[in-house]
Amino acid sequence: MSLPDPARSRAVLIGVDSYRHLEDLPAVSNNLKRLAALLRSPEVWGLPKDHCVLLHNPASPEKVLDAVHEAASEASEAFVVYFAGHGLLSPSLELQLALSGSELGKRMYRGVAYDALRSEVLECLAWSKVVILDCCNSGNALSGMGAQDHVADQTAVDGTYVITASPKGKPAMAPAGENLTTFTGELVKAIDGGVPNAADPLDMESLFQHVRRELNAKGLPKPQKRAGNDGQQIALFRNRWIARPRPNLDAGAGAGSLRTIPQSGVRAGSGTLVGGSFSSNSDGISRQDDSRHDRKSKASSDASEGSPRRRLVRWIERPVGTAVFGGGVVLLLIGLLVVAMMLPPGRSYGDLRYQGGDEPKGDEGGCHGLSYGGGTGNDCRKGAWAWQLPAGESIKTTFRFESPKSSRDLLGKIQVKDSCGAAVEWSLTADSTQIAAGNRTIEDTPVEHAAPLPENTNHVVLVARRTDADSCTATLEWKDVYLDS
Structure with a gap:
């Protein structure tokens, strides 16, 4: 799996941190900056700067929808839309993305109706479409973007993945004094540091499940998701966990490295650990057995390795082993060539x-x-x-x-x-x-x-x-x- 071509991809990041009638959300501006930096980083994706549009406190719904429409019409590989701010519900329980002039229960036209934004995303011809909503009530956006209800069946499209910071009708969190909002902070952490035990590039499903586990373990609101057809396979980021340098486990103690103890070296009830012998007496107190016999045996073995006879055997084994290994490789290549010649001419997969x-x-x-x-x-x-x-x-x-x-x-x-x-x-x-x-x-x-x-x-x-x-x-x-x- 390869990443979408950044030259054919677009992203629109929308954030509102200043409100006239609602509580301000200072962390949102940091959300935009941090996410934009990651999307543009060659080590993560490498989106060109002018392909990643930032809308900080946009003046009107039209400005938002125009920017989304323009980016959607230009994207042919991947299209990403992110919103952070307050999320309000209309009287019909439809999600409204609140802009600076929005009021609770009033003048809903001052915000962006999520249904209008969703339509622009669905009209995009890009292979992969991702929507990320970090706002209260964001779970209400999931109707119509997946395959779990009647409305969803009418609007599900290839390669669509929607992540919301909270379940339907539930709040998202932006603790005072925090640099980033709770959900985006965990998302940024996963993109920046990578996800263990996941592939590279990092697919959206693995990213989502990791973020969800981390937030759930902290007792925080659990994000929700909805995938359209193969949307869970979308990959927008390199898995930086795989690229991390690992400690040298073979280095000696003098190198200051940490050694791990293989699980297979521990036997329940025996008290045995790899690299040393421990036993328990009837009082339950552990003591370390004398390992001098082991060291003596090893020293004897090492000495035998240097004997004239052993050196002669090793001198003979080295070219013989090399020849056998090399012959095996040659036989394998010949076999593959024979198989290829037996295939029908002009055969093409797909x-x-x-x-x-x-x-x-x-x-x-x-x-x-x-x-x-x-x-x-x-x-x-x-x-x-x-x-x-x-x-x-x-x-x-x-x-x-x-x-x-x-x-x-x-x-x-x-x-x-x-x-x-x-x-x-x-x-x-x-x-x-x-x-x-x-x-x-x-x-x-x-x-x-x-x-x-x-x-x-x-x-x-x-x-x-x-x-x-x-x-x-x-x-x-x-x-x-x-x-x-």
């Missing part, structure tokens, strides 16, 4: 490539991340292809397999997006055989298709056309495409 017609957006390297035969596409990415469909227009796109395919089902999802009353008619054809078709509107959830490919299929053609009279431009997505044996 390359369904754009060939002609209306070129889709999101086509990285001309291929889509199919999976079959136990492998994934070479230099391919799994994501979504998208086409713009103006009123009255149609598209036709041809894809080709690197080698003919048969006896496998072609699976995927078709979705119509954008805020208009668009209706789209679509069909998929494998060579000359139609394998899937349907109609979609923006209100419909993504429709899944699964159909067997005809024998030795070479090409797949996607055709779609607008069937409504609306003047807006719609977006058609074909995503989660793969082959099932």
Whole structure:
């Protein structure tokens, strides 16, 4: 797994620490600075400075949404939105991200409706989308971003991960005098120091679970999360825990290093430790046995190592062992070469490539991340292809397999997006055989298709056309495409 390309990624960090009608949150400005520094650090991700927008005490909801919209339209790999400040609930219990002029129970229009921000995130065509909310009532934002309720089923998209600082209807914490708010402080600590026993790069699920465990252990509010499809696999940061220098456990005592005692060296009830012998008498008092016999045996063994006979044996063993090892490596390489020669010529794992017609957006390297035969596409990415469909227009796109395919089902999802009353008619054809078709509107959830490919299929053609009279431009997505044996 590799990190998203910083040149094709964007982040918007929003923080409000000064309020006219609510309590100020001085730590929030530090949140923004610290997170921005980590996102921009080459050792963590390396986001260019102008790709990481900071909105400190933004003047209006429009300023926030305009910045999010602009960054979302520019991001094609990863998109991150972070908010820290007060979170208020509307009379209908919808989350409002409070700006400086917001009031409790009044003038909700002075804050940013989370639903409006969420829409901008969902419209982004980036492969990975992450939303982090550090505010009270932030758990209310989870409706509609995952797959656990009806609303969520309508809005879940590939590569979306939402983290909230607190459960639904619960407060987040910003203790007076602290440099960072409680949740962001733990988040920053994990990103900066890394997460033990996790992969590198660090996926969002491992990061979230670590932060949640740390806060729970301290009796603090437990953060919540919601992942859309494969969102838990998003990785935005290098795991700096793995990059840490480790103490030299083989150094002698004079080097001042710490030695660890293997767990296997401890036997319950025996009182035995590696490197020394301890026993317990009937009074329960431990004493260390005399280890002079062990030292004497070791000294005798060391002396035998230096005998003429032993030196001769070792002189003979060294070239023989080297030859045996080298011969084994040669045999292994020959075996791999034979296996490679036995594979069918031109075999390619998972390359369904754009060939002609209306070129889709999101086509990285001309291929889509199919999976079959136990492998994934070479230099391919799994994501979504998208086409713009103006009123009255149609598209036709041809894809080709690197080698003919048969006896496998072609699976995927078709979705119509954008805020208009668009209706789209679509069909998929494998060579000359139609394998899937349907109609979609923006209100419909993504429709899944699964159909067997005809024998030795070479090409797949996607055709779609607008069937409504609306003047807006719609977006058609074909995503989660793969082959099932």
